[in-house]
Every structure is written in C-alpha cells, then in structure tokens.
Amino acid sequence: MKRYIFLVLAILAVVVFASGCTTSTNQTYNESGVxxxxPMGWTKLSASQMSTEVEGAAPMVAAVAxxxxxxxxxxxxxxxxxxxxSTGTLDEGVSASKSALLGAGAVVVSESNLTVDGSTAREFTYTMKIGSVDKKESIIIFEKNNYIYAITLSxxxxxxDGQKENFDMIVKSFKVT
Structure with a gap:
C-alpha cells in the first residue's frame, strides 16, 4: 500500500511539472511592432537608454538587458x-551592416543562415573592443513586411557563450506583430 501511495505521488508530481504549473523563467516584450x-531578471530598456555606436545605423525599436x-x-x-x-535585398543589408562594423574595428568570426519568424535570416558573429571592454556580438538580419530587422545579441x-540559452530564447520567440 505504501508503494502505491508513493507511486501516485510521484506520478502527480510529474504531471504537475509537465503541465506547466511551475514558475515562469521568462517575460514577454510586446511593443513597437515586435x-x-x-529572461526573468532582465530589464526592458527605455528609448533614452538605447544608443547606437555605429554611425548611420537604423534606429532601435526594442532593447532588453x-x-x-x-x-x-x-x-x-x-x-x-x-x-x-527595406530599400534593397537582404544580402545588401547584410553587406552594409558588415562594412559599417568592419570600419568600426569589428572582426567577423562566423556567418550562418537561419529562420526568424518564418523569414530567411543571415547571422554574423564578430568581436570588437568597445571602450576598454572586449565584446562578442551576433547580428541577425532578416526582411519582413518590407522592413529590415536587425537583432543584435551582445x-x-x-x-x-554562457548567454546562448537566453539569446536563443529571444531569437526563437521573435515575432513581427
């Protein structure tokens, strides 16, 4: 009898965890058309907290940190x-972004293709020094509804590399609204 009670309690615990009755580990950003x-513990940045280091870069519509x-x-x-x-092709947008970053001292370390919100996207990862800080960043660029979107992971x-799970959560859930 004791074994059956233990078994029932174990099954109940598995069902509760599998049904999602656990604490959420994320929050949702839903503004500015995206x-x-x-992750929980990250904060949404206001427009005044957003700035772009690269001259001629597109305005930021969302940022979390x-x-x-x-x-x-x-x-x-x-x-x-x-x-x-969108004023050109996706490849032209990627090329322009890479040129601007290379001009600012970035070193591209990898490039790949992926899908974001059902659209073909290009990703390139690079390193650069910003002030006295050695940074590694990825930019994912894609076109949707006649706009070019660039998601920078920094x-x-x-x-x-330790932020991969957090960055993947953002990219995989990203939607143009």
Missing amino acids: SFDY DEDSISNNTYQTLVAVQKTN AKASDF
Whole structure:
C-alpha cells in the first residue's frame, strides 16, 4: 500500500511539472511592432537608454538587458532590435551592416543562415573592443513586411557563450506583430 501511495505521488508530481504549473523563467516584450520572450531578471530598456555606436545605423525599436551585467553604468549583456525600411535585398543589408562594423574595428568570426519568424535570416558573429571592454556580438538580419530587422545579441567576449540559452530564447520567440 505504501508503494502505491508513493507511486501516485510521484506520478502527480510529474504531471504537475509537465503541465506547466511551475514558475515562469521568462517575460514577454510586446511593443513597437515586435514581440519576443526574454529572461526573468532582465530589464526592458527605455528609448533614452538605447544608443547606437555605429554611425548611420537604423534606429532601435526594442532593447532588453541583463540587470546583473552592469559595469561602469553600462549594460554589458543586452539584445537590441533595429528596424528600417527595406530599400534593397537582404544580402545588401547584410553587406552594409558588415562594412559599417568592419570600419568600426569589428572582426567577423562566423556567418550562418537561419529562420526568424518564418523569414530567411543571415547571422554574423564578430568581436570588437568597445571602450576598454572586449565584446562578442551576433547580428541577425532578416526582411519582413518590407522592413529590415536587425537583432543584435551582445555580451562581454568572456560571457557570450554562457548567454546562448537566453539569446536563443529571444531569437526563437521573435515575432513581427
């Protein structure tokens, strides 16, 4: 009889966890025509907190950052989304972005293709020094509804790989609304 009670309790625990009755580990950003999930403990940045280091870059429409990554009053781990009118091909947009970053001192370390919100996307990962900080970033660029979107995933070079799960959550859940 005791074994059956233990078995029933074990099955009940599995059902509760599998049904999603657990604490959520993410929150949802849904503004400026985009939505995505991002980790608990991260914060949504206001327009005044968003800036772009690269001259001529498209305006940012969304940004979230890891609250635990602040160093010298700057978020070191963040995700920013830029949106601009589509005036050329996706490849032209990727080429222009890479040229601007290479001109700012970036070194491209990898390139790949993926799908974001049902659209073909190009990703390139690069390293660069921003101020005194060695950064590693990925930019994912795709076209949707006559706009070009660029999602920048950024962290200290030493922390970037450790943020993979968080970055993947954002990219996989990203939707143009």
